[in-house]
Amino acid sequence: MEHKIILPEGWQKSKGYSNGIIATNGRTLFLAGQVGWNEKEIFESDKLVPQFEQALKNIIAIVEAAGGKPEHICRMTCFCKDKEQYLKARKDIGTIWKSIMGNHYPCMSMIFVSDLLDHPAVIEIEATAVIPE
Numbered sequence: 001m002e003h004k005i006i007l008p009e010g011w012q013k014s015k016g017y018s019n020g021i022i023a024t025n026g027r028t029l030f031l032a033g034q035v036g037w038n039e040k041e042i043f044e045s046d047k048l049v050p051q052f053e054q055a056l057k058n059i060i061a062i063v064e065a066a067g068g069k070p071e072h073i074c075r076m077t078c079f080c081k082d083k084e085q086y087l088k089a090r091k092d093i094g095t096i097w098k099s100i101m102g103n104h105y106p107c108m109s110m111i112f113v114s115d116l117l118d119h120p121a122v123i124e125i126e127a128t129a130v131i132p133e
Helices: 048-065 083-101
Strands: 002-006 020-024 026-035 073-080 107-112 123-132
Touching: 020 073, 026 048, 048 073, 048 083, 048 123, 073 083, 083 107
Parallel strands: 073 107
Antiparallel strands: 002 020, 026 123, 073 123
């Protein structure tokens, strides 16, 4: 997949995400929201950091099953139940991000919500990837 990060002239480089990505020459993969449970749909923790790590690993497992790599993810939206917990955990989440995603930062949004369908989920991640032909 060819892709180009879009940054309007005069804008500061964003930290931890991209404002825009143009992706060409690939197949688009839409990923459903993934929560922090394992492949048997069992939550091993009710805490944000381990659930974030598992949800991100679930995203990557789907991308890889379609023949892609983490760097093929172009867009990601996170839904989190606890803003205060998220802000306190940003350093740990950043470390997990680097270990799984490296220096790839897709277009991202973080949305805080009152609840998620699958209890005791505290975070859900959905994504879109463009995988090379």
